[in-house]
Amino acid sequence: MISERAGNYLLELAKEAIVYYLATGKKLEVPSDYPIELDEKLGVFVTLNENNMLRxxxxxxxxxxxxxxxxxxxxxxxxxxxxxxNAVTEDEFENLDFEVTVLTKPEMIVVAHPDQYFDEIEIGVDGLIIQKGYSRGLLLPQVATENAFGIEEFLEHTCMKAGISADSWMDESCDVYKFQGQIFK
Known part of the structure; x- marks a missing residue:
């Protein structure tokens, strides 16, 4: 994954990008002095929370x-x-908590029977992507721990995020992927 220094740089960059947009209405240009390792193509999520609630x-x-x-x-x-x-406003910016999650490349979990997912998924380590047809849902690794999900609940909530029935993960036409995330707060 990336170094702590690079992760903290991304965290500050996310804040700076939002402040700049609030002030100018324009997208921040990539700075010239960033850690070179951030040239690597990686999955990235930015999460904003306000008063411990998703924003x-x-x-x-x-x-x-x-x-x-x-x-x-x-x-x-x-x-x-x-x-x-609604869009974030200048007034609420100071109340936001920022989180940047850098992801590993998702890998499909290949199982002969849905019960095998329980051996392949580790709560607090793995995030999930579930895809069935054109429907796709993703939950970051921290979602399971923050909500005290077991593996079955994690699978069900990822299905619901995809807009499909909660038990779709048991259907062989449903693909389940896992990935890991490096979280910077």
Missing amino acids: GCIGYAEPIEPAITATIEVALAAAFNDPRF
């Missing part, structure tokens, strides 16, 4: 952009384009 969370599950670029893009999306919330 926005958007990210890239797949490594499609360099981490430095992805962080700016998803920070702005979490603050201003998460369809579950």
Whole structure:
């Protein structure tokens, strides 16, 4: 994954990108002095919380952009384009807690029977992506621990996030992926 220094840099960059947008209405340019390891394409999520409640969370599950670029893009999306919330305002910015999660590449969990997922998923370590047809849901690793989910509940909630029935993870036409996340707060 990335160094602590690079992760903390991304955390500050996410804040700076939002402050800059609030002040100018423009996207922050990539700074010139960032840690070179952030040129690597990585999945990145930015989570905003206000008073311990989710205020926005958007990210890239797949490594499609360099981490430095992805962080700016998803920070702005979490603050201003998460369809579950109104756009962040200048007045509330100071009350936000920021979290940047850098993801490993998702890997499909191949099982002969759905019961085998219980041996393949580790709560607090693995995040999940569940895909069935065009429906896809993702929950970061910390969601399971923050909500005291067991593995079955984690699978069910990821299905619901995808907009499919909670027991879809048992259907062989449903693909389950796991990934790990490095969290910076």
